[in-house]
Each structure stands twice: as C-alpha cells, then as structure tokens.
C-alpha cells in the first residue's frame with residue numbers, strides 16, 4: 196500500500212515508459228486510485244493532512260501521459276504507412292514530392308492543375324505517385340491498359356477520399372461496398388429500365404425550355420453570361436422532376452436556391468479537406484471553421500432530401516395502392532426506392548433511403564450540369580460543328596418544338612459532338628480505389644495491398660499516347676470505325692466495369708435532349724475574353740465560370 200502523500204505520480208512515471216499498452220496504464224492507474232482511496236479510508240491521517248490539490252494534478256499528468264502515448268502510437272502508425280507507401284510505389288517514378296507537403300503545393304487551383312497532371316503523365320507513362328502530405332500517396336493512373344486492371348477488379352472505393360463525401364451522401368451506392376453495394380445495385384437497377392426513362396424525355400424538355408426562356412434577355416441584349424449556374428438549376432429541376440416527380444420550380448423562384456448553394460459549398464469543402472492534410476483528421480476538421488460550414492451545408496442538403504422523401508411517403512399513403520401509381524403519374528425513381536424488396540421481402544431502411552436519394556440528387560444533377568455546360572461551351576467555340584449539329588436536329592425534329600424518345604437515336608453527329616466534349620471535359624475527372632490485395636499491371640509492375648489508386652479520367656482522355664492531337668475538338672474520333680481501333684477503356688466518362696455509372700443512359704438522354712433544344716433555338720457564341728479555368732472539384736468546373744453569348748438561331 197502506498198503511504199499517503201508518497202510520490203504517487205512518480206510511481207506512475209516510473210511505470211509508464213515501460214508500458215506500451217495504454218489501457219494497461221489506465222488499469223494500473225485505476226488500481227492505484229482504488230488503493231489510494233482505500234488507504235484514505237483506513238488511515239485517519241488522510242483526514243488530518245488534507246491535500247486536495249495534488250490528486251488533481253496527478254489526474255492531469257495521467258491524462259497527458261495517455262494522450263502522449265496515443266499521439267506516439269498514431270505517429271508510429273503513420274510512419275509505417277509512409278514506409279509502406281514508399282515501398283509500394285518504388286517501381287513507379289513520379290514528380291518530386293516535398294517530404295512534408297508532398298505534391299500539394301503544386302496544386303494551385305488557378306486553372307493549370309489538370310494540365311500539370313497531363314504533363315506529369317507525359318514524363319511518367321501509365322502511372323505515377325502523387326503525395327498529399329507526408330503519409331498519403333495515390334498512384335495516379337492515366338492510361339487505358341492500366342485503368343482496365345483497376346476497374347475490372349472488384350477493389351472497393353477508397354475510404355479516405357470517399358469518407359469525406361460520406362458525411363454528406365451517406366453510405367449510398369457510390370460509396371458502399373461488398374454485399375451492401377451488391378444488394379442496393381440490384382434493387383436500384385430497375386429504376387433505369389427504358390420504360391422508366393422514356394417519359395423523362397418530356398420532363399427534361401420542359402426543364403430545358405424553362406432555361407431557354409430565361410435566355411431570351413441575353414439573346415436580345417447580346418451580353419455574355421455565365422452558363423454553369425443556369426444549367427445547374429436546370430439539371431436540378433430535371434432530376435427533381437424525373438426521379439422524384441417534384442416540380443420544385445427552382446429555376447424560376449426568386450433568389451439563389453439554398454440547396455444548390457449547399458451543394459457548391461459541400462463540393463468545395465470536400466475538395467479543400469482532401470488537399471489539407473491536417474483536415475484528414477475528423478477531429479481537426481470538425482473543430483475548424485470549415486468543418487462548421489460543412490456541417491451547416493450538410494444540414495441544408497439533408498433537410499432538402501428528407502422533405503422530398505416525406506412528401507412522397509405522404510403521397511404514397513394517399514394513393515394507398517402501390518400499383519395505383521401508374522394510373523396517376525409515372526412510376527419514378529423514388530417509387531422504385533420506396534417499393535424495392537429483395538428476395539427476403541426486405542426493403543431499404545430509412546437511413547439507406549436517405550443515402551440513396553442524396554447520392555442520386557448529387558450524382559444526378561452536378562455531373563450532368565458540368566457535362567452540359569462544357570458541351571454548350573465546346574459548341575460555342577466550334578461554329579462549324581455547331582452548324583452541322585443544328586442541321587441534323589432541324590431535320591430530325593421536322594418542324595416540331597418537342598423532342599421525343601425516338602429522336603434520341605436520330606442525331607448521330609450531335610451525339611459524337613457530345614462525346615467529344617465529354618472526352619475533353621469529363622464531368623467526373625477522377626475516381627479512386629484502394630487495393631485489398633496486390634495488383635499486377637500488364638507491364639509486370641505490382642502495387643501492394645493497402646494502396647490508394649486514383650484514376651485520372653482527364654489524364655486518360657488527354658493522353659497523347661492514346662489520342663492524336665488530344666487537345667483538338669474532333670467529333671469524328673467517335674465514328675464507329677475509329678472507336679473500334681481504340682481500347683474500350685480509352686473513353687471512360689462514366690467509368691467502366693462493375694462500378695460504372697448506373698445513371699449513364701439517363702445522363703446521355705438528358706444531354707442529347709438539352710443540347711438539341713438549345714441548338715434549335717439559339718446560336719451559341721464564344722466569349723474569347725473569358726476562357727474557362729478548369730478545376731476538378733468533385734465534378735469538373737471552371738473557377739471563373741463558363742461564359743458564352745447567344746442569339747436567336749437561323750432555323751430556315
């Protein structure tokens with residue numbers, strides 16, 4: 196038994212360095228505290244010589260020791276992670292990385308970053324490592340033969356990059372893995388059956404027309420205007436109408452849409468978090484002002500989603516018969532989510548439901564907004580291709596103002612221009628995975644288990660070893676005879692393999708309808724004073740916006 200007033204903490208200090216096991220230290224301390232308490236009870240001296248200050252001090256010393264041990268343990272783990280990563284990428288030379296910052300200082304967010312990645316790719320064929328701080332390394336791959344190995348494998352999404360987005364979109368289809376992903380993919384696939392997609396053509400047409408009506412004033416004034424903002428509202432309107440039968444009127448309601456603002460904020464903050472090494476820690480991020488802003492924006496986004504689900508549950512109750520939906524309105528994506536049952540007749544939990552709705556809301560509008568904005572911009576810069584597309588569209592529509600399901604397959608030249616724009620400006624510029632077992636590429640180089648692999652879709656699409664004059668807009672690359680000469684993994688805006696984009700047919704249809712109706716009504720004109728400065732921020736954006744001018748199209 197320790198005498199009262201003995202250097203209780205010195206005993207602790209004596210023991211602590213020898214012990215690696217932190218809980219062990221806690222137990223030791225606990226036993227001693229018990230002993231101390233018992234001694235105090237037994238010894239009247241404890242009452243005679245009160246010393247209320249030092250047990251407190253002792254408590255803090257113990258806490259500090261535990262914290263120190265935890266920090267030391269974390270540091271050791273991080274150093275081991277760095278050693279592992281260094282070993283794993285040693286056969287992949289890459290750009291010089293600072294020991295502390297890695298390559299982060301070269302990410303300047305000034306519109307040159309993606310070009311820099313392409314340049315690095317020219318110096319380091321197939322793949323090269325990129326360091327985000329001292330411990331996190333991604334093998335950045337930018338060649339079809341390499342991406343094939345990664346995307347045909349069943350390796351999961353990496354929990355680092357995707358965990359930053361998970362607080363927002365939950366463990367939905369984009370992020371989940373294993374059995375959960377498989378079950379959800381099976382439950383949600385019927386939502387993209389062509390019978391479900393068919394009526395969407397009219398809904399997308401309606402949303403596009405609302406946007407084009409708003410452009411009348413720009414056509415009259417001949418002023419240059421920022422496109423992305425308009426298109427974002429249009430694609431949000433369209434996904435709300437198609438997937439959730441929700442006529443939000445978000446394009447015409449006054450003021451900026453709070454949900455759109457929240458989505459912008461969330462995209463920015465997820466990207467910032469990725470680039471800022473200390474923010475990789477949940478604790479530091481959520482205690483920071485950026486973490487506070489993230490939580491606030493998440494609240495707005497989640498509130499929006501919950502409202503959409505709540506309204507539908509009420510509507511379904513009113514309809515009362517799931518099979519009665521068809522009579523009143525088309526069965527939409529939300530109906531499919533709410534009514535989906537697996538072989539055990541199990542549906543999705545409320546949590547899973549919100550995650551899937553958030554995933555579709557994000558994936559279903561931000562990506563198409565990016566795609567369509569750059570398509571219209573590309574055509575503004577390519578008057579001759581634009582003219583050919585318009586001629587084809589006018590021929591197909593033959594005097595009609597609306598676009599039909601059957602028309603989708605009748606505009607091959609416009610479709611090639613859309614694909615060429617998706618090549619030059621892929622809306623999802625990159626995606627990543629983590630290896631759970633060693634991965635050997637076609638040239639014999641191997642990446643160990645536990646490594647992050649980033650696929651640069653932008654890098655593949657601009658790879659000069661794959662595409663001749665990669666920066667030139669040339670839709671004829673997508674003539675069937677030219678496509679057949681290329682690797683199927685050379686053009687991958689929607690990813691490939693089992694984790695490819697479930698919404699790609701929906702997205703392509705939307706891009707075709709919106710492009711066709713826009714070209715029918717307006718001539719798109721480049722604004723040479725405002726070139727887009729590209730930025731990969733979850734989706735491809737432009738730092739300075741995307742500016743064009745429009746004037747009424749000559750449809751004679």
Ligand code: HEM
Nearest residue numbers: 368369558559562563566622623626689690694696698702
């Ligand atoms: C131009 C528009 C679009 C592009 C370029 C695009 C691209 C992609 C890409 C590259 C992926 C793979 C991401 C990864 O591996 O991390 C993906 C996945 C996904 N996309 Fe899209 N997407 C588009 C539109 C849509 C739409 C409209 C929806 C829904 C309505 C959607 C829903 C999804 C979902 C749920 C996944 C995850 C699939 C899975 O892992 O099983 N996307 N998309």
